[in-house]
Amino acid sequence: MKVVLAKSAGFCFGVKRAIQIAFDTAETRERIASLGPLIHSPQMVQKLEEKGVHVVRGPEGVKCDTAIVRSHGVTAGELDELQQRGVAVVDATCPFVKKAQDYSAALRDGGYIVVVIGEADHPEVQGIVSYAGENAVIVANAQEAERLPASRRIGIVAQTTQSMENFREVVNVCLNKAQELRLFNTICDATSVRQEEARQISQQADMVLVVGGFNSANTTRLAQICTEIQPRTHHVETAGELQADWFEGIETVGVTAGASTPEWIIREIVETIETYEK
Numbered sequence: 001m002k003v004v005l006a007k008s009a010g011f012c013f014g015v016k017r018a019i020q021i022a023f024d025t026a027e028t029r030e031r032i033a034s035l036g037p038l039i040h041s042p043q044m045v046q047k048l049e050e051k052g053v054h055v056v057r058g059p060e061g062v063k064c065d066t067a068i069v070r071s072h073g074v075t076a077g078e079l080d081e082l083q084q085r086g087v088a089v090v091d092a093t094c095p096f097v098k099k100a101q102d103y104s105a106a107l108r109d110g111g112y113i114v115v116v117i118g119e120a121d122h123p124e125v126q127g128i129v130s131y132a133g134e135n136a137v138i139v140a141n142a143q144e145a146e147r148l149p150a151s152r153r154i155g156i157v158a159q160t161t162q163s164m165e166n167f168r169e170v171v172n173v174c175l176n177k178a179q180e181l182r183l184f185n186t187i188c189d190a191t192s193v194r195q196e197e198a199r200q201i202s203q204q205a206d207m208v209l210v211v212g213g214f215n216s217a218n219t220t221r222l223a224q225i226c227t228e229i230q231p232r233t234h235h236v237e238t239a240g241e242l243q244a245d246w247f248e249g250i251e252t253v254g255v256t257a258g259a260s261t262p263e264w265i266i267r268e269i270v271e272t273i274e275t276y277e278k
């Protein structure tokens, strides 16, 4: 049986960096509060918990003197609250997300109505919009952008995981809404690269395994993409969920994993598949 492992499987740059920062900080502090799970991998969250990094829902839940901000950032208000309470903040916000926050603040200061393209209830979007001023608007797509009033100056940023197609469609609508339009392409290609590779692997394989947290939106999306092309796709979190009968008659297995799947879990999956050959 041939195993085709996606080159992009596993941590993206921002998640890898945040995990490293958390483990490094845990070397010097006894307890650290993580504002939300640092990563959508229950197995990694458990490892961090063993090192003293415990998850809290928001600043009000922080009962120790250090808090870590995860890769998709927090709102300006949450950051203020922590600082006012004297909590030391370890900022693991991904630099790409930070850029989107900074561009939002610059557009706000420049007098633009800031349009943030993204999912309104996503913490990353809530963080970005918190820097964008009181007139900022979140739009999910071109249909929502159509409802925006005409404005003299509109500035646009996007949630880092947005597709370029959606970004272009919203920009096109805003071209007719503003005398002056300024936009920053804040899209990170980590998501699109993983999705494109998942498509390619699904076309070559007789079965696909998508590895990652069931609570991870990007892993779930990968599983949907693979299933559309190869119906014999299974989304698993760990090697313990693999079933030998899935592999009967299979010649090529494709393996991919979300941006928050630890490398050791992917390795265990591949090693377990190899035992089915014997």
Ligand code: SF4
Binding pocket: 012, 013, 014, 015, 071, 072, 094, 095, 096, 097, 160, 188, 189, 190, 191, 259
């Ligand atoms: S997907 Fe991109 S922006 Fe988001 S954490 Fe990963 S590297 Fe950073």
